[in-house]
Amino acid sequence: MSEKFEVKLIGIENVEQMTNVHLSAFSNNLLSQLGFNVVKRYYEWQFTDIDKYNKKIYALGVFELENMVAFSVFGMARNAKIGFLKKNWSFLMMMVIIKFYKIKFNHIIEVVKNFKYFVVKVLVSSNDKVLRIDNNEDNIYGILVTACKQEYEGRGFGSILMRRAEKVARENKAVGIKLSVRETNEHAWKIYEALGYIKVVDDLGNWVGNSMIKKL
Amino acid sequence: MKTIILNVINEIKVNKGLETFSEAMISNDSDLRNDLGLDSLDLAVFTVKIEEETGVDVFETGIVTKFGEVLVKLENS
Numbered sequence: 001m002s003e004k005f006e007v008k009l010i011g012i013e014n015v016e017q018m019t020n021v022h023l024s025a026f027s028n029n030l031l032s033q034l035g036f037n038v039v040k041r042y043y044e045w046q047f048t049d050i051d052k053y054n055k056k057i058y059a060l061g062v063f064e065l066e067n068m069v070a071f072s073v074f075g076m077a078r079n080a081k082i083g084f085l086k087k088n089w090s091f092l093m094m095m096v097i098i099k100f101y102k103i104k105f106n107h108i109i110e111v112v113k114n115f116k117y118f119v120v121k122v123l124v125s126s127n128d129k130v131l132r133i134d135n136n137e138d139n140i141y142g143i144l145v146t147a148c149k150q151e152y153e154g155r156g157f158g159s160i161l162m163r164r165a166e167k168v169a170r171e172n173k174a175v176g177i178k179l180s181v182r183e184t185n186e187h188a189w190k191i192y193e194a195l196g197y198i199k200v201v202d203d204l205g206n207w208v209g210n211s212m213i214k215k216l
Numbered sequence: 217m218k219t220i221i222l223n224v225i226n227e228i229k230v231n232k233g234l235e236t237f238s239e240a241m242i243s244n245d246s247d248l249r250n251d252l253g254l255d256s257l258d259l260a261v262f263t264v265k266i267e268e269e270t271g272v273d274v275f276e277t278g279i280v281t282k283f284g285e286v287l288v289k290l291e292n293s
Binding site: 004005006007062153154155156157158159160163164167187190191194195196 | 248249254255256257259260261262263264273275276278279281
């Protein structure tokens with residue numbers, strides 16, 4: 001067996017390494033544009049606030065010796081970014097103002113286009129709704145994020161982490177596992193399809209909310 | 217077992233319109249990614265197909281990167 005890479009359970013003590021992986025994997029996303037401390041706070045929040053709802057969050061990392069090269073966070077909560085936005089609204093607004101020069105035009109367009117969605121989700125809904133705690137959804141797990149450092153892409157670490165997540169979900173009697181992926185990220189959603197995930201579609205066959213689900 | 221692994225790899229290659237491998241072209245040291253050209257999507261398909269064929273998740277107890285390591289996992293399961 002290859003001893004170079006190892007999969008381990010990770011926790012809040014690994015947040016700085018997770019942040020570095022996130023910044024490498026998603027260098028262009030809005031959270032990354034806001035900087036290391038914002039991304040770090042996002043993952044700290046995942047390990048702390050979501051746990052307050054007694055919904056266990058799991059995280060697994062792929063390590064090359066002590067260096068984390070990929071990770072996945074999953075569990076009984078979904079829509080983590082909206083929950084994070086709601087709980088950290090003022091901090092994020094301050095960071096947006098400070099880092100405004102770094103925010104790309106396409107991110108501004110995206111926020112404007114989704115303004116109604118943000119208002120409803122962030123300002124109006126309760127925390128429970130924001131976090132989509134799935135008491136009524138027959139124990140469906142969600143994959144909050146799977147990230148891999150750019151220089152380690154193409155080695156199948158994402159698939160390995162996803163399958164481990166599915167195993168944990170099955171052990172916890174979950175009947176399904178869900179994720180969301182950008183439609184433009186064709187490489188990612190094709191991998192998810194290969195792993196058995198199917199797109200959630202409406203009656204007209206339109207892809208709903210960029211969601212994919214796998215029956216366990 | 218060697219034939220099963222090779223067949224799965226070749227099925228992936230055929231689906232992509234690429235040339236297949238013969239047994240003689242593969243050794244236990246062949247790296248799935250660098251020597252056999254499996255990318256992340258191929259590796260996802262590979263894992264699922266191997267499990268379908270053998271019932272074994274080769275990545276369940278560790279990360280394997282070489283043909284021979286997959287073989288050992290299957291033979292020891």
